Amino acid sequence: MYSKELLKGTLSTIILKLLTHNDKMYGYEIAQRVKILSKDKILIKEGSLYPALHKLKDDGLVDTEKEMVGNRMRKYYFLTEKGRVSTLEKVDELNQFISTLQSILIAKPQPS
Template sequence: MSNSKLYKGSLSTIILKLLSKEDKMYGYEITQRVKELTKGELKITEGALYPALHKLEADGLLEVEMQKVDNRLRKYYKLTQKGTTETVSKLEELERFMETMNGLMNPKPSLG
């Protein structure tokens, strides 16, 4: 999609949703999963991903676990209990937004 700005407001929700399905993920893994799930339509840059991850961590929604992989430390992100609760809330909010947008894009003819 040429206009990734449409996705920008949903980045936190996308991250939370992915982490709700996985025990933990590292940054590059998140970008690749999004690319795979959207068939290449959405590519999250490091410049967008890491500030979002850091904000979610600062808000208490994610915790970080360091793990040594191939002699390098890798930062894994996982949901906290608060993050799990917030994920449900964010997904409900996104669902309502999509229903509203769908109503605007495909209005039902009025009967009156």
């Protein structure tokens, strides 16, 4: 498991990205999917996941619909149009940030 600090700023982008590939997903499912995709290296805790999802909804990037499965409630999340646009921007920004980061991590002595 990576130190939790690294995830900061990237969690909502990860969630949004997953939702671009799935019409709708529920919270628990998202956490499991990230766990699998990251080979157990990113483990999203409930205390991070649900507040993050609530914030995405407050910001209008996702909307929800409830569904009963047997006796249990599931709350599905799906992207709004605003959310789709925002996801493109956020993923792009994250990719740019990653490549900038890498150029620094690879950089050799005094470029000045």
